[in-house]
Amino acid sequence: MQDLQQQLAFIVEMDRLKAVYRQTTVKDDKGRFENSAEHSWHIAVMAHVFAPMIAEPVDIHRACLMLLLHDIVEIDAGDTFAFASAADIASKADKESEAADRLFGLLPDSQASDFRTLWQEYEDAESADARFAKAMDCLLPLIQNMNNEGGSWRRHQVSRSKVVARNKYLEHSAPKLWEYALEQIDIALDKGWLQEG
Amino acid sequence: MQDLQQQLAFIVEMDRLKAVYRQTTVKDDKGRFENSAEHSWHIAVMAHVFAPMIAEPVDIHRACLMLLLHDIVEIDAGDTFAFASAADIASKADKESEAADRLFGLLPDSQASDFRTLWQEYEDAESADARFAKAMDCLLPLIQNMNNEGGSWRRHQVSRSKVVARNKYLEHSAPKLWEYALEQIDIALDKGWLQEG
Ligand SMILES: [Ca+2]
Numbered sequence: 001m002q003d004l005q006q007q008l009a010f011i012v013e014m015d016r017l018k019a020v021y022r023q024t025t026v027k028d029d030k031g032r033f034e035n036s037a038e039h040s041w042h043i044a045v046m047a048h049v050f051a052p053m054i055a056e057p058v059d060i061h062r063a064c065l066m067l068l069l070h071d072i073v074e075i076d077a078g079d080t081f082a083f084a085s086a087a088d089i090a091s092k093a094d095k096e097s098e099a100a101d102r103l104f105g106l107l108p109d110s111q112a113s114d115f116r117t118l119w120q121e122y123e124d125a126e127s128a129d130a131r132f133a134k135a136m137d138c139l140l141p142l143i144q145n146m147n148n149e150g151g152s153w154r155r156h157q158v159s160r161s162k163v164v165a166r167n168k169y170l171e172h173s174a175p176k177l178w179e180y181a182l183e184q185i186d187i188a189l190d191k192g193w194l195q196e197g
Numbered sequence: 198m199q200d201l202q203q204q205l206a207f208i209v210e211m212d213r214l215k216a217v218y219r220q221t222t223v224k225d226d227k228g229r230f231e232n233s234a235e236h237s238w239h240i241a242v243m244a245h246v247f248a249p250m251i252a253e254p255v256d257i258h259r260a261c262l263m264l265l266l267h268d269i270v271e272i273d274a275g276d277t278f279a280f281a282s283a284a285d286i287a288s289k290a291d292k293e294s295e296a297a298d299r300l301f302g303l304l305p306d307s308q309a310s311d312f313r314t315l316w317q318e319y320e321d322a323e324s325a326d327a328r329f330a331k332a333m334d335c336l337l338p339l340i341q342n343m344n345n346e347g348g349s350w351r352r353h354q355v356s357r358s359k360v361v362a363r364n365k366y367l368e369h370s371a372p373k374l375w376e377y378a379l380e381q382i383d384i385a386l387d388k389g390w391l392q393e394g
Pocket residue numbers: 268334
């Protein structure tokens with residue numbers, strides 16, 4: 001029963017990710033801000049849709065579980081905007097690592113360790129599974145911003161080169177999607193949704 | 198490029214699940230109603246947490262994908278409360294089947310067919326994978342209602358036997374969780390959160 005109580009505590013704690021809001025908006029829900037729980041669902045679905053585009057060996061199940069878990073640290077650390085200041089991004093890694101210790105630590109030991117390790121692999125972005133997962137997490141906001149007339153890029157005056165850098169995981173992971181992302185970024189620049197530079 | 202355009206159309210359409218609200222509430226977000234996208238994320242995470250409890254052979258990846266996709270039909274058909282009237286539940290199956298045709302039909306043919314088939318398997322609830330997935334979808338609202346002083350059960354005066362029937366998939370799929378669910382249902386009855394009968 002001890003394991004079950006720990007698992008239940010983790011599951012109940014996960015509810016709080018529904019209260020962490022991001023910079024992206026939901027067009028079909030009155031333009032309200034998107035939360036990290038529904039975002040995590042969306043990228044997990046997207047990973048399955050784009051699985052046939054992957055150009056290197058990827059275990060889609062592992063990538064999917066990374067995507068489901070990767071944002072839970074925001075329950076403690078909050079969401080850091082992808083194009084936040086260098087100082088904010090620097091303090092993010094430590095806060096998120098502490099959050100991962102606490103949150104995965106709610107689970108029974110072996111599960112805590114497995115999930116924490118998978119979360120770290122995602123953060124490190126060095127394996128093919130993690131690269132593909134990261135690519136999905138970065139590509140969705142691009143698709144959403146293109147559908148929201150520039151969305152968070154425009155509100156925060158983000159520059160072209162930052163969006164290119166952010167989507168770099170696509171280059172080796174899914175070259176066709178990388179090509180698509182670059183085209184979209186050019187369109188956004190033309191429309192004034194992204195800044196030069 | 199044709200496939201990519203279809204996949205993008207599907208992914209953009211999925212955004213609308215974030216605007217479909219359920220009867221469950223999010224305690225940590227001012228008690229607002231929960232939407233079906235964040236619910237789908239939560240049960241997919243939960244399926245991985247409870248995977249070690251499964252008592253029959255289950256492919257957790259297939260079960261997870263079922264959970265990620267099972268509610269998307271609500272984009273067209275809306276959410277039907279689990280304990281709605283018999284008439285509402287009867288009209289639900291047809292509406293959802295049409296919705297599945299339209300929504301999965303946005304995808305390239307072979308993907309449309311694979312996802313539609315997986316969705317149907319979930320609905321039929323006859324395979325071990327589908328039973329486990331269904332069990333997760335039904336158990337989470339129980340956990341949430343127990344944490345919300347009866348939540349949607351209490352607001353809609355739901356009876357004990359309906360909640361027992363709804364959680365029946367647990368019995369063979371994860372007997373320890375079934376035992377837990379029955380205990381919680383008894384507690385809810387004692388507290389007056391569920392009605393006798
Ligand atoms: Ca449902």
